[in-house]
Amino acid sequence: MENIIEVQSLEKVFANETALEDVSFHVKKGEIFGFLGPSGSGKTTTIKILTGQLNQTGGKATVFGEPVSGMKKGESRKKIGVLTDNSGLYSRLSIYDNLKLYCVLYEVPEQRIADVLALVNLTEEKKKVVSKLSKGMLQRVILARTLLHEPELLFLDEPTSALDPVNSQHIHSGLRELKARGTTIFLTTHDMNEAELLCDRVAFLNKGQIRLMDEPGKLRKQYSDSTMTVELKNNEKVVLTSTAEDAGKMFDFMSSNQVVAIHSNEPTLGDIFVEVTGRKLS
Amino acid sequence: MTFSMKRVNAIFQKDLKDILRNSAVSLTASMPLIIAFVMGKMSDDIAVDGHYMVINIAMVTVGSFIQCCLIAEEKEKNTLRGLMLSPASTLEILGGKSLLSLIAMMIIVLIGAFLTGYHPEQIVVIAIAILFTSFFFIGLGTLLGLLAKSVMEASVIIMPFMIVFGFGSMATMFADKYPILKVMDYTPNTQLAAIAVKVESGIGLGGVWLNFGIIALWIIGVFVLTSIVFKRKRMD
Ligand SMILES: Nc1ncnc2c1ncn2[C@@H]1O[C@H](COP(=O)(O)OP(=O)(O)O)[C@@H](O)[C@H]1O
Numbered sequence: 001m002e003n004i005i006e007v008q009s010l011e012k013v014f015a016n017e018t019a020l021e022d023v024s025f026h027v028k029k030g031e032i033f034g035f036l037g038p039s040g041s042g043k044t045t046t047i048k049i050l051t052g053q054l055n056q057t058g059g060k061a062t063v064f065g066e067p068v069s070g071m072k073k074g075e076s077r078k079k080i081g082v083l084t085d086n087s088g089l090y091s092r093l094s095i096y097d098n099l100k101l102y103c104v105l106y107e108v109p110e111q112r113i114a115d116v117l118a119l120v121n122l123t124e125e126k127k128k129v130v131s132k133l134s135k136g137m138l139q140r141v142i143l144a145r146t147l148l149h150e151p152e153l154l155f156l157d158e159p160t161s162a163l164d165p166v167n168s169q170h171i172h173s174g175l176r177e178l179k180a181r182g183t184t185i186f187l188t189t190h191d192m193n194e195a196e197l198l199c200d201r202v203a204f205l206n207k208g209q210i211r212l213m214d215e216p217g218k219l220r221k222q223y224s225d226s227t228m229t230v231e232l233k234n235n236e237k238v239v240l241t242s243t244a245e246d247a248g249k250m251f252d253f254m255s256s257n258q259v260v261a262i263h264s265n266e267p268t269l270g271d272i273f274v275e276v277t278g279r280k281l282s
Numbered sequence: 283m284t285f286s287m288k289r290v291n292a293i294f295q296k297d298l299k300d301i302l303r304n305s306a307v308s309l310t311a312s313m314p315l316i317i318a319f320v321m322g323k324m325s326d327d328i329a330v331d332g333h334y335m336v337i338n339i340a341m342v343t344v345g346s347f348i349q350c351c352l353i354a355e356e357k358e359k360n361t362l363r364g365l366m367l368s369p370a371s372t373l374e375i376l377g378g379k380s381l382l383s384l385i386a387m388m389i390i391v392l393i394g395a396f397l398t399g400y401h402p403e404q405i406v407v408i409a410i411a412i413l414f415t416s417f418f419f420i421g422l423g424t425l426l427g428l429l430a431k432s433v434m435e436a437s438v439i440i441m442p443f444m445i446v447f448g449f450g451s452m453a454t455m456f457a458d459k460y461p462i463l464k465v466m467d468y469t470p471n472t473q474l475a476a477i478a479v480k481v482e483s484g485i486g487l488g489g490v491w492l493n494f495g496i497i498a499l500w501i502i503g504v505f506v507l508t509s510i511v512f513k514r515k516r517m518d
């Protein structure tokens with residue numbers, strides 16, 4: 001499959017600290033790639049480099065096969081959408097007027113506004129002035145604006161970090177729809193559940209280095225200790241492994257009708273992150 | 283570098299809608315008019331210097347101060363980032379951001395001149411001179427707005443510049459005592475007033491080219507600085 005983003009030994013050193021060190025990864029066309037890490041691990045720095053807002057101090061990064069320094073060209077910008085925590089809206093203008101400006105800037109017809117508002121579920125609110133919107137609505141308007149020009153590649157920097165679960169779900173379903181339409185998404189988050197829900201592949205970032213990278217399902221299997229927990233009617237919980245002895249126990253529990261539930265003890269991405277980095281997220 | 287008037291106009295339209303809902307801006311813009319109104323009432327025969335005091339204040343408050351605040355607000359609210367990430371070029375963004383201040387400044391200068399009863403001898407030369415000097419004031423506002431992080435910060439940073447370029451011509455009166463103030467003779471506002479005085483005494487475009495030249499140097503300086511700062515900010 002075609003690689004949309006390719007990053008090789010990327011390095012970013014600020015005046016007094018190293019933000020990224022030997023970071024290598026690629027993002028395939030049409031996938032949601034999760035870049036996971038606690039605050040300060042270098043997620044935003046990576047997005048800034050990939051979108052031409054910051055120069056790397058070492059390594060190679062290409063987007064659409066072009067070095068990221070080319071991201072400053074208008075034609076490249078039309079192919080990408082960027083949502084970061086410092087994306088803002090004009091607070092005295094309506095949702096509609098905010099989007100209208102961007103239609104002209106990206107040279108897309110004004111009819112697109114209706115499409116993107118429907119996608120983020122804000123059709124009814126389009127006349128509302130931005131200063132009157134809730135945090136969740138604001139974030140959805142910014143997402144709508146990011147989607148106006150139907151970017152092939154979307155950079156989302158913690159898109160749901162400030163949102164409640166209901167609003168997060170709105171965004172999640174929107175992102176799944178985009179993926180279904182073939183959009184490639186580079187998503188940073190420190191929310192492991194979000195990553196499990198959405199991402200085809202994830203990379204764990206800690207202190208500027210990638211510690212682990214794979215599909216969430218594979219990671220969970222790889223880090224699973226192959227045990228299961230059996231809940232019994234007497235409220236007892238028994239951990240069983242794959243041995244002949246434990247199989248015998250299981251047979252007994254089942255034949256005496258004591259089993260309420262069986263859970264496989266797969267770790268969550270959060271558990272794996274802690275195991276790999278020795279650090280808790282957020 | 284692309285230049286599409288559509289994009290410039292879209293940014294202008296956006297600013298226009300925005301500014302009509304921004305009472306702080308309309309209040310600031312009316313200040314030079316109040317001064318002009320009071321001056322016009324107090325005296326029927328205002329000297330050229332008097333007219334240019336009003337014109338200068340109008341240029342520095344609308345052209346520089348308001349422009350500076352508009353740019354700083356885009357930074358404070360993180361909207362400038364969105365413009366920079368869009369396909370719009372530097373020229374389109376800064377052109378769009380300047381158009382409203384330029385037009386507003388022209389309107390305020392015109393009304394101000396009407397209120398103080400300014401009837402220049404050679405209206406064309408004066409119009410060109412004022413428009414030309416505007417570029418400096420707009421550029422100055424843009425530059426300082428880009429340097430500030432918030433509207434609050436912008437309104438503080440710009441103060442010394444407002445005094446020098448808005449009210450500085452008054453300082454030349456004390457130049458005998460403090461020779462350092464002689465430099466004020468070369469500021470764009472003093473040069474503009476000098477053009478006006480020459481024109482009033484019947485000198486045409488040919489006699490004021492040196493003054494235009496000095497103003498041009500200021501414009502070039504401020505434009506070069508602005509584009510350097512903008513490129514820097516584009517890269518965070
Ligand atoms: N402009 C900057 N100047 C200096 N250090 C910076 C700058 N931007 C980020 N950093 C540092 O780089 C590291 C990574 O930051 P960032 O990419 O914002 O992390 P994240 O987005 O994962 O929270 C942090 O230690 C941060 O302090």
Ligand SMILES: [Mg+2]
Binds near residue numbers: 040043044045157
């Ligand atoms: Mg960040």
